[in-house]
Amino acid sequence: MxxxxxxxxxxxxxxxxxxxxxxxxxxxxRMDLExxxxxxxxxxxxxVFLLMAGEVYTTFTFLGVSGWAYSRGAPVLYALAxxxxxxxxxxxxxxxxxxxxxxxxxxxxxxxxxVLYRNPYLSGLVCVVGILAFVPYxxxxxxxxxxxxxxxxxxxxxxxxxxxxxxxxxxxxxxxNGVRAVAWVSAVKDLLMLxxxxxxxxxxPLAYFxxxxxxxxxxxxxxxxxxxxxxxxxxxxxxxxxxTVLLTACxxxxxxxxxxxxxxxxxxxTLRRNAVVMPLYSLTLALMFxxxxxxxxxxxxxxNGDLALLIVVRRTFPAWFLGVIGGAGALTAMVPAxxxxxxxxxxxxxxxxxxxxxxxxxxxxxxxxxxxxxxxxGALSLGLAIHGASTIVALLLxxxxxxxxxxxxxxxxxxxxxxxxxGVLIGLIVGVLTAVTLMSAHLDPIGGLNAGFxxxxxxxxxxxxxxxxTRASAGxxxxxxx
Amino acid sequence: xxKPSIGALALGxxxxxxxxxxxxxxxxxxxxxxxxxxxxFWLIFWIxxxxxxxxxxxxxxxxxxxKGNRDP
Numbered sequence: 001m002x003x004x005x006x007x008x009x010x011x012x013x014x015x016x017x018x019x020x021x022x023x024x025x026x027x028x029x030r031m032d033l034e035x036x037x038x039x040x041x042x043x044x045x046x047x048v049f050l051l052m053a054g055e056v057y058t059t060f061t062f063l064g065v066s067g068w069a070y071s072r073g074a075p076v077l078y079a080l081a082x083x084x085x086x087x088x089x090x091x092x093x094x095x096x097x098x099x100x101x102x103x104x105x106x107x108x109x110x111x112x113x114x115v116l117y118r119n120p121y122l123s124g125l126v127c128v129v130g131i132l133a134f135v136p137y138x139x140x141x142x143x144x145x146x147x148x149x150x151x152x153x154x155x156x157x158x159x160x161x162x163x164x165x166x167x168x169x170x171x172x173x174x175x176x177n178g179v180r181a182v183a184w185v186s187a188v189k190d191l192l193m194l195x196x197x198x199x200x201x202x203x204x205p206l207a208y209f210x211x212x213x214x215x216x217x218x219x220x221x222x223x224x225x226x227x228x229x230x231x232x233x234x235x236x237x238x239x240x241x242x243x244t245v246l247l248t249a250c251x252x253x254x255x256x257x258x259x260x261x262x263x264x265x266x267x268x269x270t271l272r273r274n275a276v277v278m279p280l281y282s283l284t285l286a287l288m289f290x291x292x293x294x295x296x297x298x299x300x301x302x303x304n305g306d307l308a309l310l311i312v313v314r315r316t317f318p319a320w321f322l323g324v325i326g327g328a329g330a331l332t333a334m335v336p337a338x339x340x341x342x343x344x345x346x347x348x349x350x351x352x353x354x355x356x357x358x359x360x361x362x363x364x365x366x367x368x369x370x371x372x373x374x375x376x377x378g379a380l381s382l383g384l385a386i387h388g389a390s391t392i393v394a395l396l397l398x399x400x401x402x403x404x405x406x407x408x409x410x411x412x413x414x415x416x417x418x419x420x421x422x423g424v425l426i427g428l429i430v431g432v433l434t435a436v437t438l439m440s441a442h443l444d445p446i447g448g449l450n451a452g453f454x455x456x457x458x459x460x461x462x463x464x465x466x467x468x469x470t471r472a473s474a475g476x477x478x479x480x481x482x
Numbered sequence: 483x484x485k486p487s488i489g490a491l492a493l494g495x496x497x498x499x500x501x502x503x504x505x506x507x508x509x510x511x512x513x514x515x516x517x518x519x520x521x522x523f524w525l526i527f528w529i530x531x532x533x534x535x536x537x538x539x540x541x542x543x544x545x546x547x548x549k550g551n552r553d554p
Contacts, residue, residue, distance in 0.1 A: 074509065080525045081501040084532050088494050091536055092486045213517020220511055220519065227511050227519045238505045245502045272543060276536040279529050286526055 003319035007152040010323025011330055018189065018331045019173070057193040059144035059333045061288055063306050064392030069292025071305025071391070073223075073231025079393070080286070081245045084279040086252030091275035094253065095268035096414050102263075104477070109259040109406070110351040116413045116477050117421030120355060125428055126406055127352040130256040131377075132432075133403035134344040138381040139388065140395040141337035142167055143306070145330055146385065151310040152326040160386045166334070171378040174338050175371050189335070192328035194284070199321075200313060201287025204294045207316055215294050222297060240445045243453035244397070250456065251404030256347060306392050341381075345373035398439060401452025405431035408456075408463040416467075421476060423467030431459025487546050490539035497532040501525060 001009070061079070068076035100106070104115045109130065113123040142163045149162035205215035220227065230237040253259055265271050288309070295308040298315070302308055310329075314322050349370040354361045361369075390398070408431075409424035435455035438444055444451035486494075508524040515523040 074521060077521060077525055080522075080529070084529050085498055085501060088497050088532060088536060091539060092491070092494060211517070213514070216514060216517055216519055220514070224511055228521065229505070229509050238509065241505050241509075242502050269544075272540055276533060276540050279532045279536070283526060283529050286522070289522060 003322075004152065004154040004156060006319040007314075007323035007326060008149070008157075010320060011148065011152055011326040014192075014324070014327025015330050015334065018327075019334075057190075057197055057288075057332065058336070059141050059329070060392055060396050061285055062193070062197075062329060062332065063144050063147060063309060064140065064396065065285065066288045066292035066295070066309040067304075067306035067391055068393045069289050070295045070302070070308035072233050072236065072393075073226035073296075074229045075231050075233060075236035075241060076289070076292070076393070077229075078241055078244045078248070080282065080289070082248040083252065083282045083285075085245060085249040087275045087278045089249055090253055091272055093411065093414060094262050094265075094271040094275075097262055097410070098265055098268050098271055100414070100477075106263055107260065108263075108351065109254075109256045110347075112259070112413075113409060113424075117409070117424060118473050118476055119421035119425060122409070122421050122425045122428070124352050124356050125425065126409070127347050129402055129405060129428065129432055130347055131344045131352075133255070133399040134340050135377070135381055135384065136390075136395040136398045138337055138340050138344070138377065139385045140392045141333040141340070142381055142385040143388075143392055143395070144333040145337075147304075147306055147310065148326045148329045148333070151307060151314060152322055154314075163382060163385050166330075167378050167382040170334060170338050170341065171375055174342050174374045174378075189328055189331045192324065193332060196325045196328055197284060197287045199317075200309065200325075201290045204291055204298075204312055204316055208294060208298055212290055215290070215297075219293055219297055226296060227293075235445055235448065237448060239448040240450055243445075243450040247404050247450050247453040247456060248397070248400050250407050251400040251452075254403045254406045254410065257343060304391075341374050341377055342370070344377055345370040348373050397450075397452070401435040401439065401444075401450075401455065402432060404452060404456050405435065405459050408460050412463060412467070418467050419463070420467045420470045420472045422470040422473075423463050423465070426466035427459045427461075427463025430462040431455045434458050486539075487542050490542040493535045493539040493542070496535050497528060500528050500531070 065076055065079050068079075097112075100116075101112070104111075106112050106115060110123040110127055113119070113126050117123075145166035146159035146163035149157050149166070150159045153162075202212070205212045209215040209218055216227075223232075226232050229241055253262070262271065265274075291309050291312065292305075295302075295312045298312055299308060302311065310322070310326070313325055349366045353369060354366055358365075388395075405428055408427050409419075412419040412424070432455070435452050438446055438451035438455065446454055509521045511519045511521070513520055518526070
């Protein structure tokens with residue numbers, strides 16, 4: 001068998017086995033986005049540690065972070081800082097959020113806005129923002145599938161073709177109601193990814209330079225400017241780093257799925273304990289930095305940095321290893337892509353369309369509408385993925401710029417007596433419009449700052465000004481005076 | 483709803499200063515530590531220290547919670 005055939009066969013086999021297991025074993029327990037995010041907590045402590053360490057490797061970290069380490073250099077360090085700081089922030093506000101959710105039986109993010117502000121337009125707009133932010137998130141998973149298949153096939157299968165096949169499979173899978181995977185299917189994926197990351201992160205510097213220290217010594221000699229900000233970019237300097245870290249740390253818990261997962265926690269204390277332990281898992285992310293930086297010297301002049309990790313793997317390891325990594329990577333992209341598609345579609349049908357436009361719609365009708373939306377959103381994301389030239393990291397940052405705009409409504413709702421639904425609605429509209437305008441006018445970064453962060457600041461000001469100028473609607477839940 | 487204690491908030495502020503706001507001070511290659519450029523080492527080091535800070539904050543919070551429980 002040729003190397004390409006070996007690698008592709010293994011990828012197809014791993015994806016097929018993974019999905020088959022999901023179909024067979026998953027019918028008892030349905031996996032939704034929250035379970036995916038907090039998945040596998042039912043295992044023993046040692047295994048949980050390994051699984052959580054493996055969960056760090058998403059399409060974003062595996063291909064995206066190594067890709068930016070290769071193409072941009074030091075600015076990618078932001079990816080090491082923001083999850084840690086997001087956990088720190090979560091320590092302080094998630095317990096409050098959980099408590100409020102328990103008192104008012106909240107399950108989803110729109111529930112929170114609905115209960116707190118009693119403003120259907122606001123909770124509707126929160127849904128829209130969530131769906132808009134999901135689109136680049138889905139797009140980056142499709143990008144990942146395209147990259148994996150095209151590299152593993154040694155270029156015989158193009159990215160567009162691979163992404164199209166991947167999307168059709170995904171949509172068919174979701175529409176057939178196949179999003180059923182027990183925790184241990186993603187456990188297999190997590191373990192594979194952890195093994196792959198260790199082999200890549202340590203193995204590649206070892207094979208070419210004799211070790212990680214020697215690799216950095218060589219890189220410092222050849223390209224010292226790549227290793228400090230702004231790295232190999234014209235404008236991603238220190239102010240960009242700070243504003244991006246703050247934006248993404250703020251946005252981390254504003255995604256509809258991470259927000260919703262808060263309500264399913266056992267207690268407020270569990271959330272605080274998580275904040276203590278969770279930062280340690282992002283330590284292993286450093287392995288992706290090693291791989292991306294090593295590729296700078298091994299493979300200079302790649303057009304698309306997101307390919308760097310897999311091309312180095314292809315050059316260094318036997319074809320079967322590329323196949324195993326590709327298969328694990330493809331599962332890593334497909335499982336969240338399927339769940340994200342379903343969640344975005346459900347969000348649209350259940351929390352946006354029915355409450356605002358068709359209150360009489362039956363649950364079956366909602367399910368049918370959601371399935372139609374899966375097809376539509378899949379096609380939209382595919383179109384964007386084929387025509388877009390953004391890097392994986394840039395795509396996730398676009399999602400963050402959108403979703404972080406929900407923060408003022410959450411934080412002020414928890415801590416400020418004077419906040420009103422109208423104020424939050426005005427702030428959210430202003431923030432989202434600012435973010436979209438700046439990004440589509442290619443003004444990101446603007447004045448050295450992340451455009452999403454600038455939009456978030458304007459959003460806060462508008463929310464506060466709007467709240468002071470309006471009265472709270474009847475039934476709004478106010479934070480208790482302390 | 484109980485607001486976080488001052489001690490816990492102060493401990494939570496430390497990682498933000500160390501990993502975000504002080505970037506201009508540590509964003510350099512030299513000296514390399516354990517073979518890593520200084521900025522990469524600094525962030526990895528602070529991930530561990532952040533966990534320690536949050537453990538301290540956790541102790542603060544659970545202490546004030548216990549006190550609250552003992553009061554009638």
